[in-house]
Each structure stands twice: as C-alpha cells, then as structure tokens.
Amino acid sequence: MDVKKPASQENLNGDESESQISHLALDIGGSLIKVVYFLRSNGSGGSVDDSGKKSDPVLEGRLHFAKFETSKINDCLEFIRSKNLHLAGGGAYKFADLIKEKLGVVLDKEDEMDCLVTGANFLLKAVHQEAFTYVDGQKEFVQIDQNDLYPYLLVNIGSGVSMIKVDGDGKFERISGTSVGGGTFWGLGRLLTNCKSFDELLELSHQGNNRVIDMLVGDIYGGSEYSKIGLTSTNIASSFGKAISDNKELKDYKPEDVARSLLRMISNNIGQISYLNALRFGLKRIFFAGFFIRGHAYTMDTISVAVSFWSKGDAKAMFLRHEGFLGALGAFVSYENHGLGGLKTHQSVQQFAVSKTYAGKKICCLVNEDLNDNESIDFGVAFAA
C-alpha cells in the first residue's frame, strides 16, 4: 500500500542541492517498511557522470534501499527527516495520520498489487542479473528474454503470501495466496525460541537439524522408504510430528532445531502451493520475492526443492536479488507526478552496465554484486529532469 503526497508539499524541505536527495517511495507492510530513495550525484563531477556535460536538464544519481520494522515506524520517519528527503511516495493508510503529523505531508493510497507487479516487471526488464535459480547451493543467473517474459507467477512472501499471475505491464490477477508466510515464521519462531529479531531466527535455523523434531517417512516405516508413492525415508511425513511422542517440553529442544523445522515447513508449503497455482494456469516461470527470503540459502534451497519435488522436475523456482523492494520500487517507478518529469537517458550514462527502456522511459542500472548484504546502494539511475 503506497500513497502519494500532493504536489503542494513537493518542496517542503527546500534546499535540494544541499541534501542531494530528491525523491522517496515507501512500502509499509505488516512487518517491514521498505524504503526506496533517489540521491542525486554531486553535480557534473559525481560518481555517476564523469563527462561533465550539462547540455540536458538531468537528475543523475542512485537508487538506495533501506528497511525498518513496521513497529519502529518512528525510526523510519526520523530517518527520512534526518536525510532531508522529499517524500514522493508514501506509507500505508494506517499510518497516514502519523506521517502527516511528523512529516507534514498528506497521503493518497496506491494499490499494493499494482506496485508489486510494476516493481517486478521493472526489475526483470531493466536490471541485469536480477533473477536467478538456486540449486544444490549454487546461484545461477537467468537470462530474461523480454519478449518471452509473460505470463509468469509472482510469489511475494511478506508477512502473508500473495500469488499473482502477471500477463504484462499493469496486467495481472492475484490468483492465490497463503497466510502461512514470513509473519508465521517470525511470529511462531519468536514464541518458540525467544529470538529477538527475524535475522537472529534465520541465522539460528542455519545451525539446526530439522530431523530432531520432524517425523520422517523413515520414522514411521522403521527406516524404510515408501517408494511406491515416491517418498524416501528422509522425506518429512509430519512437520513437528516427533514432538508428539518425545515426552519433551519446549525447553528440552534446541532453539536452532525448532527454527530449522519451522523454516522448512513454511518454505516447503509456499513452494508447493505456488507450484500448484502455476500448474493451474500453465505458468512456466515462478519468481519468488518478498523480505521473507533475504537471500537465505536454506530458504531458497527448500523452496527450490519443493518446486522441483512437486513438479517432478518440470518447474524451477527463481529468485530476485531485489526481492524485498518490489512494492517500494513499483511505487517509485510508477509515480507519475513525482516531479522527475519524463525519464530519459543522458549520454553520460554510458558507464552503466545496462540500459533498458522501461514503461517508455529509459533507465540505466549499475549492478552491485553483493546486493543482499547491503541495506542500500544498489544501482544508479539517471533521469532527465
């Protein structure tokens, strides 16, 4: 859910040349606030433009990404104010009053699904090495043929999960979803392990062994597989099923084993439901995004294995490097009235790795290979002002 500020608020914070920050979009979800903002480079001598040419009115700079917990929205608003950011996108309806009070802007509502799809299409078309598969611990980038991109299934795993069939720019339908998502992992995980953050829980799961708590096929069949129906002895028959008979309490289990079982249960479930929906509509490509994944190896591996298992190898899960910022990016890109004017490439941007036309506008991107490890600075953009 993204909202716009009215034009009258555009120049609230005054001196753009001093702050070098011009525009911002927010995507406020159930768990996280995702922020995309544009920083202008330092005039002609900036990192983006070394040519020194000034013939066109150009806003040159870089898109930055940041995230905050939704419960800490005040930190986020303080961040925006401290950076002297112009608010060109906005926040969820729920926080409209707070944002008006703190930042002095009035918000309009944008459609969340619209923004997700716009963000995904932007990334898949404009950013080099955005989508990748994850098989046996190996990340492999996928070449996207822009003429053969649609239709695809977009699975956005936030607090809950949305599954969207995308047929083109602005052409999409939310066909399914599940309430068992990132909020379930973090909510249940918090109750079960007393972890203090999502990332701590994720890190914990990395060290755990799900077989301690999950009931495996072999646990039921005395170590045997059940090959007639395609189940091996190490397949999970029942998530958390071993806890029924162990005569153990929660404190008797290692938190890392609990975290691992939980992550596997949820990732596998999302992979399965996603595949069944892709099958239903004959969609060959499934892209998984949302801040649940966080480039976490075990999560991506579980989702990949689930899609491969249920499709009997026919389908492959794909992931996006900017997975968490689809909504915010979509709000940023689609915001027609943000004062940037038409976007077009200035000749100075030849140094950018990729230059693509997106939604009739030319946008150039710089690729940062360690993207998921950073909270900001991912690619640069040049706008014609």
Next chain:
Amino acid sequence: MDVKKPASQENLNGDESESQISHLALDIGGSLIKVVYFLRSNGSGGSVDDSGKKSDPVLEGRLHFAKFETSKINDCLEFIRSKNLHLAGGGAYKFADLIKEKLGVVLDKEDEMDCLVTGANFLLKAVHQEAFTYVDGQKEFVQIDQNDLYPYLLVNIGSGVSMIKVDGDGKFERISGTSVGGGTFWGLGRLLTNCKSFDELLELSHQGNNRVIDMLVGDIYGGSEYSKIGLTSTNIASSFGKAISDNKELKDYKPEDVARSLLRMISNNIGQISYLNALRFGLKRIFFAGFFIRGHAYTMDTISVAVSFWSKGDAKAMFLRHEGFLGALGAFVSYENHGLGGLKTHQSVQQFAVSKTYAGKKICCLVNEDLNDNESIDFGVAFAA
C-alpha cells in the same frame, strides 16, 4: 501399513465360542494405532440375530473400533491379549518384532494406501449416512450415488496428510500430500501450550480466539478490507503474524488462543492444498478423513470454509463418520485369508439398516448415530462362515 498373520497362527487363542471375538485388523500410524475387531454375537439369541435360524454357517456379530496412541503400543497389545482377540490383521513393520514377542504372531506387510482406499470405498458404498457436509455449523448427510462415486479425492489427515485420487476399487494414485497435518497440530501445539493430549488441545482451541495472534487483513489496512483482490478485513493475512510486534512472550498469550490459531492455520492450509489438487485433476468430490478431524466442529468448519473460499463456492468439503478407521477397515475388509470364508448375507440380517454388496461380498451395517463420541461399537456385520 497393515500386516497379516500367517494361516498357521489362526487359532492361536483357541476357544472362539467363549471369547466371541474372532478377527482383528490394526493400522499403526505415526501418532495413533487404529483397531477394528469383529465380535461374534451370542449364538442365535444374540442382539444381531433374533430369528433363531441356523440353516447356514454364519458368523454374526459386530465391528468394533478402538484407538491407542502409538507411543502406548504396549497398552494396545495388552488390550488385544486381554480380549483374547485373534489377530487377523496386523501392525506396522516397525513393531513387527514387538508384536511377535508379545502376541506370538509373525506379520506380513500390507500397503497403507491400498487399505485407506479400500476402507473409504467400503464406507462410501456399504454404510448408510457415512458422508456429510458441514456448513454453518450444520451437518448434512450426502446421498452417495454408487454409479457416480468415482473419481474422487480422498484426503487422509493423519500425522501427515495424503491426497489420493480414487478411480475405482483398487484403482488409485497418491497425487499429493503435505507434512503439515495432525502431527504438526499436536506436536507444535504441545510445545506451545503444554497440553497433555491431542483432545485436550482440541478442546482448548474451542474456547480460543485466533484474532489475538493472527494478523488480519484489517490489521494491515487500518481496519479496511482489500476488496479488489477478494479479501475482507477479517481474512487472515498472516497466521501468528501479530506475534511479531506484540512484545509478548509465549507465556503472555492464552493457550486457547494459540491452539485456535494453530488449528485454523493447519485446517485452512489442508483445505487449500486439497482443493488445488482436486482442481488439477477435475475431481468434484473431496472427502476428508483421518484422526485429525475427530468430528471437531471448528476443524470441519475451517476446512469447509477453505474449500469454499478457494473454489469460490464451486466445491464442498465432505467428511466421513468413520474418518479415523479407513486404513484399519480396509485391512479388515480386504484380508482374503482371514478365515471368514466368503461373506454373504444370512437371511437373519434383515434387521440391519443397510445391506450392500461390497467387493462381491454382502455386508450389512447397523448405524449408530452418536458414532464419533464412542470408541467402539459402531455397526454390526453378518458374515457367512
């Protein structure tokens, strides 16, 4: 997984006329052992046969049902020994040595899916008022047209969940399943609430309110619905999602609210995956069985609502009164060498409510209306010896 005893063990316990018990089948699952056994009625004057006719060699009696926790298998074996039961079916491979030691019988393996399907077909064809829908708290029995029964989807919810496409007697395929089943409810529920039994947890969930812990659509959208994509404000956006921001620990939540959220999450998830699989194969009927359900109103309501929600009203969930005993019944019915000889109806069984031919054998059933509240005595059967 069901196993047979060899013919040589058939008369191990000797005096049938005294014990009046003749044959038994076991289905040993990850959580529960299900027992079906046949008690002969007391000669011509028994409750089953009031006619006194003795012209045919007939075994008259009644099928009984019982269940034990798998972890308490010794109680189950003691029960069998105390009742002086002939073991005509058996237990899981895993327990073969134990059963041999305690009861002196050697076990062969039967196929679990075979037994489930045989049991389901038997119930749907031979038992009056077996299948029912559950809508708005109302149970409504479904008339099964035996000429239009196949294909159907059988969803057996035990510790894990199996989804089986049934095309006829002995004709079936396990098309899907999920590890998020009864073992997950009980395993996770035990860790979260310290309940001492599955039924205690189920009873607890009855009193709870899932909205305390689940993140609803309205929680994200400031009380609003998101009607554009078909979500109302009370739809669950993220199961357990409210726990991420409440700054509460497990002890701060009421166990009944936790149990309710858990039951709803799992039931809804099973309903959704079942519907997607039914859709995939064009199956109009979905029957839910397995000991997870236990005739529990909220469970059946959640599954029914899930199937209705995801199918936009096109599909209806159906339940089975003997839901937990499909495998054990299937083992019992399909056991060719159990010494009962060909089953045929004696003329004395006219008093039975229903008389159906099943698998070439005539079997008669008495209906007990309060079936799910009893651990045994459900319907009577007359066999020609």
